[in-house]
Amino acid sequence: MLLAFLEGNNNAFSLIYDKYVDELFAYGIGLGFERETLKDAIQDTFFKFYTNKKQLNGITHPKYYLFRMLKNRLFDIYKSLNKENIVEVTDLPFLIEPSVLDELIDNEDKLTLENKIKNLLEILTDRQREAVYLRFIQEMEYEEVANLLDMTAPAARKLISRAIKRMRDENI
Template identity: 25%
Template structure:
């Protein structure tokens, strides 16, 4: 889910926006409003609150554009700003929802029955992954999302969460280890059930 735009594109838009260019502001808004909303939904439980916070973020940006510093990564700046707003609003409870993109690679034509079976198996795997992700502590869940779904670096996550970089790495490692343990235990349980039949 990483952005297809480069940091350089964002920097140029950010500079133009800071100088009062409405088109650059609109481009930044259109580029980030959905991804910020999606990120916010994972941190808070009320969709309407997230919508308001994202809109307020962009309104405040426009109103204070001349006082804003030059951002090394506008994308990072926006994510961090939204995260702060969510926690400041007191709505910083982690939401246990996770969104997926339903995409599949089908190199050969499958019969309708095979497609239905494959779709059901895929849905079952997604449901299992969702349950495993929901079992993670909030911080582990958040760092996985930021690292692997939003493609932030460890140092950016560290700054965003106001913890040191090694702590971010430790959280990612613990989360991945826990997911690995869960998948192994699920495989062993499945094998055991299969052998009992």
Template identity: 50%
Template sequence: MDEVVFQRFVDGDDAAFTFIYNKYVDLLLQYGRSLGFEKEVLKDAIQDVFVKLYLNRRSLSEVRNLKYYLFRSLKNNLLDMLKVSVDTCSIDDYQYKFTIKWNILNELIAEEDKKEIEGKLNKLLSSLTGRQREIIYLRFIHELEYEEIASLMHMTIQSSRKAVSRAIGKMRKLKVAFLFIIICLW
């Protein structure tokens, strides 16, 4: 469905642009918040992403995965904004603060079990590094391919596969494999 709507947008259909905006604006906001950025900064960055998308629509026919393209655009935009705002330290010194909020649990489990599982899940996720949390989020929540994760995270494809594997291994070592199954089901 995304491919059809995106092609309509590229061909000049403004209603398709509105559909794309409405479908992805909240996901982009959640992703940006997970990266540790403030809501107001994110609103500006997301607006920039959609303005550039609209203005460059004719040159976007090579885009194969719209969600990935929007995530990458937002992250690049945020990193550019961060580079401008940081005078004295390298962008590599920026510490990942990636967090995940598990709203989907409300639909999957009974309320009395929710708090216990959320506590275990938060403990599990807190044992991962920010980059590992982000990679798990991109791979299992948004189902991005390893190639897309590699590009988004500025690493090789092999490194993205290793990072996912290491994060999963770390979660398994904590003997909470059932939480991993919940993550994979999303």
């Protein structure tokens, strides 16, 4: 798909957009952004993706690249809204509600799963929650999670491992 897009196939761009737009939206909601702000940021992300084809030649995972672009765009928006309280991108809270997971869960036993997931995620730190979301819901590799969270791959593995241990220890 990416190769076809880079060769000028606009239908391939549409396929990339359709494949990732909902996942990007769910990720942005998890970061705590309002829907309208998020829609604008996603539009900006795909516009930049489309217009900067030359920078995409070395990209092998468009999903990771789009997540990184969106997170950077959202951080820029966050900084512009909070000029006097500038924080690091790693300090942004990561909130994920069952409503974000609606499209990711089968309708069968949905309520039970939502409650269990919500209880599990509530015991984690924002950073752990984001790492678990990226690794297991978005199925990213540890290296991709690490890059998105601005840490090393071993640190990402350790963070996720501690999150899993914490959930197991709670016996939920």
